[in-house]
Amino acid sequence: MLISTKFSELLLHSTYWQKAQISELFDAELLKCLKDNWVGLAVTLIVLGTCVFTFVFGKSKPKVGCLDPKKFKEFRLVKRTKLTHNTDRFRFALPTPTSVLGLPVGQHIRCRGKDSEGKEVVRPYTPITLDSDVGYFELVVKWCMALFHMCGTAVSQMYLKGRMSHYFRLMKEGDLLPVLGPLCGILFILEGMIQIPTWSSQSLWYASRRYRHHPYVSAPPPPPRIYRIYQVTRAILENPKDKTKVYLIYANHTVDDILLKDDLDNFAHKYPDSFKVYYVVYEVLRCGPPGMNKAMEAHLNELGYTPEMQFEF
Template sequence: MSLFLRRIAKAAPIAFSNAFRGESKSNFNCFRVPVGAIAAITGGISYYYYFSSTNLVHLEAINEENSPKVALNPDKWIEFKLHETANVSHNTKLFRFTFDPSAKLGLDIASCVITRAPIGQDDEGKPKYVIRPYTPISDPDAKGYFDLLIKLYPEGIMSQYFAKLKRGDVVEVKGPIEKLRYTPNMKKHIGMIAGGSGITPMLQLIEAVLKNPDDSSQVSLLYANVSPDDILLKQKIDTLAASHPNFKVFYTVDNPSNNWRGGEGFVSKDMVLKGLPRPGDDTLILVCGPPGMMKHVSGDKAKDRSQGELSGILKDLGYTEEMVYKF
């Protein structure tokens, strides 16, 4: 590991604690239903968008009186420079982007950013882009950098764009895009069901709760993956659970190894009953993962990306739409 990687691993242990252990030797297997469809970092789907002009805006920090500098702009595409990458698993990488070291990213809990990459021109000669949402997993209070955890799919247009980036290359980012407005102690019990790279918005919220001594929320995570090798940042998650009594985690995998001691198979009613808070006015269940898992657990979002109707095992167990949020 380079001196730089050791230094940033020490400076940002939550994002990097398990990111420099090399690639897993296991072969990549696509998710199977219900955990088995392609996972989206925020539960969204890549889409194309057309702009009449590129109108690139270089990195800037908003410096208003009595306001902290922030690097993001919800109305402009900002160029962020790639500083370093690290392997997290056999098909996932962590990308660190940098900006003004005196500024914060400007990310709220819980929110994501959107990225875009050029993919040529349309029939009218106008620039064409692929746009993709991602949830940064770095501390929102960190200055001068942010980290994206990205699963690299062989046929993924945006993920392959990231895979080819070299140090010093730039990526256009806009945001933040608010998903769920979280306030400390908004719910006494917070349950989370994540599949694959759907762990990223959960990590963002977990860290916000655990680093706040005035937040007494009890957080429970049910994390599903194809195999033990696919579990992202497991060492960090386990460390957080071991050091914070208000956070617990349970893992389940489709293809367990011989020495696997966690759950086996898809997320089940029994897993939810044993690992997550029961339905109630002071309970919030968060769900993020591949489409198959979403359909099985809670039902996917509506076509307009609103929350949509609650279905699946959460509805069967008595949770209501007011108790569930789909990322």
């Protein structure tokens, strides 16, 4: 919108009466320009107002998590899915469809329930979901065995006799789970940086923090700890800025016992340059000429594999 410059020249060489007349002419021309360009002016004002409103009120604020580190809060079970013969996936609803759990990567929660004798029990668990999953969080729980063999060695104590898994095994959709957290572990800040707490002898809380850069993460977790490795791995892979490479060696009794296998295989397919997974089973199949089978049998015996764990065909 342009106003003629002749008014500036007239004002410099005019009397008071003339200036009053010039002012009237200026107002008239200004009104005419506004009338002729009102659409453009309106659009300009709307855009400007929107920008100001967005700058002042539209700044994204970090979402507040639903957890409390000092008291248990209850979350309702809304979905239960069977994964294997002894493992289920539990989905718990958060207060609103846009709520986040508020659990930093590398940390865990504590769940409270009752064992088979009705006694209260509290155990740590790590959700397989991240705060990018809104409205819910998920746990994968494996039913416990009283006795199992690992490379020929009998282990009589497994997950403290499965007292908490007993509670999960009886849960139905609609039941409530008391949860407390987040609790300290490592804090994976991503892009290769891990914050490791240094524990104080005078307190359960860590006194200081150490930071380490780990461009490569090698993870040989036992089956019950796969959830923490899964949580960190997923956070790394879904962050396009994070160039950390993850190598997972995952050992189980049989192929049917491998937890989250479909998810891990999907990671390997989707992120071939950043994630490698190697599955190991305790029961070995041997097939070949007699000389090779005899040599392999000797090597496996030295590694602790009993004859019951080897099958030749």
